[in-house]
Amino acid sequence: MKGAFWRRLDLLARRMVPAGLSLFFVLLAALPLPIPGYSSIVPMLVLASVFFWAIHQPSLLPPVVVFAIGLAQDALSGAPMGAGAVVVLLAYGVTVSQRRFFHNRSFIQVWVGFMVVAAAAAVLGWLLTAANVGLFVPSRAALFQYLLTVAVYPLVTWLLHGAQRLTPSEA
Amino acid sequence: MARVAAPLRGAAQRFALGFLLLAAFGLMFLGKSDTHFVERMRTAVTDVATPILEAMAQPVAAVNRTIAYLGELAVLREENARLREENQRLRSWHAAALRLDAENKSLREILNYRGPDRNTFVSARVVADGHGPFVKSKLVNIGSRDGIEKGQAAVTQLGLVGRVTELGERSARILMITDLNSRIPVLVEENRARAILAGDNSERPQLVFLPQGTKLRPGQRIVTSGHGGALPHGIPVGVVSSVDDNGSVRVRPFVDWERLEYTQIIDYEIEAVPLSSPTSRSRGAFAPRPAAAPSGQEDR
Numbered sequence: 195m196k197g198a199f200w201r202r203l204d205l206l207a208r209r210m211v212p213a214g215l216s217l218f219f220v221l222l223a224a225l226p227l228p229i230p231g232y233s234s235i236v237p238m239l240v241l242a243s244v245f246f247w248a249i250h251q252p253s254l255l256p257p258v259v260v261f262a263i264g265l266a267q268d269a270l271s272g273a274p275m276g277a278g279a280v281v282v283l284l285a286y287g288v289t290v291s292q293r294r295f296f297h298n299r300s301f302i303q304v305w306v307g308f309m310v311v312a313a314a315a316a317v318l319g320w321l322l323t324a325a326n327v328g329l330f331v332p333s334r335a336a337l338f339q340y341l342l343t344v345a346v347y348p349l350v351t352w353l354l355h356g357a358q359r360l361t362p363s364e365a
Numbered sequence: 366m367a368r369v370a371a372p373l374r375g376a377a378q379r380f381a382l383g384f385l386l387l388a389a390f391g392l393m394f395l396g397k398s399d400t401h402f403v404e405r406m407r408t409a410v411t412d413v414a415t416p417i418l419e420a421m422a423q424p425v426a427a428v429n430r431t432i433a434y435l436g437e438l439a440v441l442r443e444e445n446a447r448l449r450e451e452n453q454r455l456r457s458w459h460a461a462a463l464r465l466d467a468e469n470k471s472l473r474e475i476l477n478y479r480g481p482d483r484n485t486f487v488s489a490r491v492v493a494d495g496h497g498p499f500v501k502s503k504l505v506n507i508g509s510r511d512g513i514e515k516g517q518a519a520v521t522q523l524g525l526v527g528r529v530t531e532l533g534e535r536s537a538r539i540l541m542i543t544d545l546n547s548r549i550p551v552l553v554e555e556n557r558a559r560a561i562l563a564g565d566n567s568e569r570p571q572l573v574f575l576p577q578g579t580k581l582r583p584g585q586r587i588v589t590s591g592h593g594g595a596l597p598h599g600i601p602v603g604v605v606s607s608v609d610d611n612g613s614v615r616v617r618p619f620v621d622w623e624r625l626e627y628t629q630i631i632d633y634e635i636e637a638v639p640l641s642s643p644t645s646r647s648r649g650a651f652a653p654r655p656a657a658a659p660s661g662q663e664d665r
Contacts (some may be wrong), residue, residue, distance in 0.1 A: 260385075268407070270410065276388075276395075322393070336498035
């Protein structure tokens, strides 16, 4: 009886790894670092995480969780509520629909795939801001944010691959 | 069983995705009209996240302090010489200040002037950066339970940081003066020309609505004007950094954004009756705070 309880608790904890890590990235991105200009080019860690789990284990990161994570990010980052959620939900939906394509691809191919998704996400984020503010905000920071996001993707993927071993294999 | 369930589940997921996308869009539009509901939602999240962020920031702060310490060690000698020189200079200023203070006092007595409005402040720690290319804000670890209110000014000893725009119970967001949405009534200290300091997400906010024919040059100090009543008068904001031929004036803020760890939220009231004692305030929330300053912030 007792063993079964602990097994279930263990399984629950393992199933929460994708959502938990994504939420951790939300908090991590908000930490103030004393690097000049860092706050405007914080890499889109959450996007990388959502992209990764959408390919590898979307069942452990259902849309409603992606939505909640997007909203949490908006609340902390100061972006208009819902804007970040729209971006990650769309990125998630596109990635899940293409996940068969990403399976058994080389790392470089997946990375290029992420570049495309992140570029679309960056442009969408910019358009949503423009719609919200009512004018097109010129932003070089958005470009640097994109480049930094693409640059840290290998590191994030390496971490997430490690975390993926903890998750229960998909049914 | 599973074979039947899988496609069904796929359809349900797609439906959920579409529904949630609509909900997210809906929230964005709702945020434009009913800011109250959306703001409550946002502060609910920041209230929960603030203690966690504070804990997470501890190791970051420790590393920062170590780096700063090592950096200081390297320049200790030059720093010492510089400070010695500065001390000498400040001593003469101190003497001048004492003389002016005495003169000011006697003149006030002649005029029966009631003195500047009194402020108190609450110190706050910055726990999170508003981040992304389009936002310039800071999340701090105090909120309504600490007695701060929306619209109040956030300052450091260097100058104005911004204003409180969102208020949770234990967290608040400060919109920095460089943000796209920031508008601060200011004046040019030298010629008292009024203007609005408008952020545009760049490092150098712009002076707009200057009176026609105002002549400005780089280096002139900009301070808050106190117009509109929300901000105290005379908080240093920055200096004019450039004046374009087409009249566009940019201001370099005094605040060091990269080292912004703490900020003071000023509680400002225009008081109708001069108070006999600066500590006897009607607002109970401030009474027990040792941080409460006896008088005007701007007299620094």
